Amino acid sequence: MEMGPDQESQDVKECQVVVSFFSDTPVVGCAVKPNVRVRVEGSVFQPPHSLCCAWYREQVKCSVHHSVLASLQCISCVKLKMPFKKSYHCSPECFVAAWKEHLARHRITTETVNSTAITDHQETKILRSCGSWSDLGSATVVEGDWVKVGSSETYEPSEDDTGFRLRLESFAVNCSTGTLMSPINIAETNPVITFPPRLPRYMIQFEKFRTICPSSDATFNVLSYNVLADIYASISAEMQSYCPTWALAWDYRRKNLLSEIIEYNADIICLQEVQSDHFENFFKPELTKLGYSVMFKAKKKGVYTEKGEIFEGCATFYRCLLFKEVIRYEHCHWWMLWDLDKKLKLASD
Ligand SMILES: [Zn+2]
Ligand SMILES: [Zn+2]
Numbered sequence: 001m002e003m004g005p006d007q008e009s010q011d012v013k014e015c016q017v018v019v020s021f022f023s024d025t026p027v028v029g030c031a032v033k034p035n036v037r038v039r040v041e042g043s044v045f046q047p048p049h050s051l052c053c054a055w056y057r058e059q060v061k062c063s064v065h066h067s068v069l070a071s072l073q074c075i076s077c078v079k080l081k082m083p084f085k086k087s088y089h090c091s092p093e094c095f096v097a098a099w100k101e102h103l104a105r106h107r108i109t110t111e112t113v114n115s116t117a118i119t120d121h122q123e124t125k126i127l128r129s130c131g132s133w134s135d136l137g138s139a140t141v142v143e144g145d146w147v148k149v150g151s152s153e154t155y156e157p158s159e160d161d162t163g164f165r166l167r168l169e170s171f172a173v174n175c176s177t178g179t180l181m182s183p184i185n186i187a188e189t190n191p192v193i194t195f196p197p198r199l200p201r202y203m204i205q206f207e208k209f210r211t212i213c214p215s216s217d218a219t220f221n222v223l224s225y226n227v228l229a230d231i232y233a234s235i236s237a238e239m240q241s242y243c244p245t246w247a248l249a250w251d252y253r254r255k256n257l258l259s260e261i262i263e264y265n266a267d268i269i270c271l272q273e274v275q276s277d278h279f280e281n282f283f284k285p286e287l288t289k290l291g292y293s294v295m296f297k298a299k300k301k302g303v304y305t306e307k308g309e310i311f312e313g314c315a316t317f318y319r320c321l322l323f324k325e326v327i328r329y330e331h332c333h334w335w336m337l338w339d340l341d342k343k344l345k346l347a348s349d
Pocket of ligand 2: 062063064068090091094095
């Protein structure tokens with residue numbers, strides 16, 4: 001069917017792109033995968049379309065050297081609620097050189113707003129680097145230029161993005177005519193944060209168990225870890241309200257989980273709440289590379305999501321050099337017997 005100009009403009013009016021982020025705060029090295037839907041009013045189905053996406057990074061320039069990217073911000077300016085553009089500098093040297101003039105602006109602002117509570121800040125020379133621009137929340141929204149950094153639906157922020165906001169522009173295009181079907185949707189994130197260092201855990205020491213092989217010196221380590229299935233983390237984010245949403249995003253969590261699990265160097269790793277898709281395309285390939293074999297048992301009942309029914313269950317990884325599967329029982333619960341011969345041999349070598 002030929003589409004006249006009227007029909008096309010009708011499409012634009014009725015069709016729209018809806019974008020939502022799981023977390024508004026992107027983390028360096030963790031892909032941002034927004035939920036992008038194309039909707040036509042009065043229909044539950046997505047119309048045939050191709051989606052065009054463009055990612056932009058905000059560029060904040062030095063308030064003195066206008067062509068140079070800013071890397072530092074005066075905290076006093078932020079606390080005094082001064083125009084943000086004037087608070088950025090390219091280097092500590094640049095800030096110090098501009099300090100006299102900068103301080104005069106602080107004083108004028110303090111006099112104008114006449115608040116004793118903030119006078120402490122006016123004389124203070126405190127800077128923060130662009131990596132921590134997000135610390136003071138929405139009060140730090142900056143006005144910058146935007147530079148294109150990507151053109152697919154997802155985007156993985158790099159170190160260069162730290163401290164800057166990201167913007168996703170997306171629109172739907174008619175596949176056959178190549179014409180615009182929807183208005184351009186603009187969605188913005190908070191400033192990108194660096195990947196935070198993992199906090200140390202405080203472990204409780206147990207006596208070593210020697211019940212299996214009382215006559216031998218053979219020992220092995222067992223790690224048990226509930227990894228919190230993403231279906232529970234993302235569906236009930238409010239249940240994990242003590243945790244910022246960026247720390248609940250699967251792309252962030254899986255990196256942390258894997259590095260910690262590997263660090264314990266266990267001979268048997270028992271993981272609970274392993275989502276079947278994450279088992280297949282993440283845990284299994286990653287731990288197989290490190291010499292583990294695995295048994296996985298999903299629960300019979302799944303959780304219904306937008307992507308269909310998703311299952312989670314228990315994954316037991318074991319070092320294939322030390323153990324082999326002898327027999328498997330699957331009932332309400334399941335057990336395994338392990339062949340310790342090889343381990344005993346290795347221990348006596
Ligand atoms: Zn300042
Ligand atoms: Zn400068």
